Each structure stands twice: as C-alpha cells, then as structure tokens.
C-alpha cells in the first residue's frame with residue numbers, strides 16, 4: 132500500500148478524504164496560486180497540479196519508501212457568466228459575488244491532480260476537473276449581508292459554503308455535491324483504487 136499525502140490546508144478536503152476511509156498525511160503547499168489558463172476547468176487543473184508538484188518536491192526524500200507514495204492536490208473555483216470567482220478579498224468582494232450568484236445558476240469546478248510514485252520512483256501524473264452546476268435562490272440584500280456576517284464566505288470560492296448556512300439558499304444542484312465542498316471523492320476513490 133502506497134503512502135497517501137494530501138497537499139491541502141483545507142479542513143474540508145481532509146474531512147472528505149478521511150470520510151471515505153483513507154489514512155493519509157497532510158503537507159501543504161505555500162506556492163502562490165498564479166495561473167496561465169483561461170478556461171475554469173483548465174485553471175483548476177493547473178492549480179491542483181501546482182500544489183501537488185510542490186508537495187511532491189517537499190516530500191521527495193520519502194521516495195525510497197517500500198511501496199511508493201501518492202500525492203493529491205485540488206483546487207476549486209466558481210464560474211459564472213464567463214467570470215472566475217475564487218475566494219473573496221474582503222466583505223465587499225463577497226457581497227459582489229453573492230449578488231451575482233443569487234437567483235441564477237453557476238458552475239463549480241474542482242481540479243484534482245494525483246501524482247503517483249512507484250517503489251522505483253517512477254512518476255505518473257493524473258489530472259482531471261469535475262464540474263457541478265449549482266442553482267441559487269433569489270436572495271434579498273438583507274439575506275446576503277446576514278450571510279456575510281456569519282464569516283463563512285471568506286475562505287471559500289464564490290463566497291459561499293454549500294455545507295454551511297448557505298444551504299438555505301440552494302435550490303438544487305446537478306452533479307457531485309462533494310465536488311462543491313472541494314473534493315470529488317467518488318472520482319478520487321476510482322483513481323486511488325487503481326493506484327494504491
């Protein structure tokens with residue numbers, strides 16, 4: 132069995148990977164999240180790979196382990212009307228994002244990068260993006276402000292967390308719920324079961 136390393140500081144990603152039964156280490160990347168891609172599905176793949184590669188380098192001394200290792204990186208963005216929404220910079224930015232998202236549908240993309248090393252140190256890179264469509268109810272200005280006051284938006288792409296108070300404003304979703312929270316675990320399971 133290969134050692135699994137999650138290249139993420141996100142508590143949600145840790146909880147989700149643990150939820151499906153894996154034991155893993157967490158090593159975070161401090162790389163600045165800059166990208167060249169223009170399409171959301173490419174941006175999230177690029178950033179997931181950046182995080183996974185950085186952690187692969189940081190943990191390179193483990194390479195000689197008996198069974199090899201697997202590094203998992205992920206990145207989530209919201210795409211609405213051609214705009215990419217990452218984490219809000221401040222409360223005003225969060226309000227702008229939520230005003231745009233309310234009463235409409237948007238896409239959440241999570242990119243996953245899995246870097247596998249076998250016991251000889253041979254590398255294999257798997258990169259994929261998962262899309263989920265999310266429909267948000269019409270919200271009043273007061274509802275937006277009271278949601279921002281919870282503090283929930285600030286560390287989340289698109290300024291909301293489907294798993295928290297914002298659940299009150301989700302009309303429906305089309306696709307993997309866990310992808311919206313930040314880790315498409317059924318996709319990851321399919322990769323890990325082959326590679327472990």
Ligand SMILES: Cc1cn([C@H]2C[C@H](O)[C@@H](COP(=O)(O)OP(=O)(O)OP(=O)(O)O)O2)c(=O)[nH]c1=O
Pocket residue numbers: 138139140141143144159160182205206207208209218239286287288289291292293294311312313
């Ligand atoms: C849309 C949405 C996003 N999010 C979160 C998932 C991600 O943690 C975050 C997007 O930021 P990311 O940059 O993808 O991840 P991160 O900085 O939290 O963690 P790391 O880079 O170390 O892996 O938004 C939710 O928790 N709920 C939601 O409904």
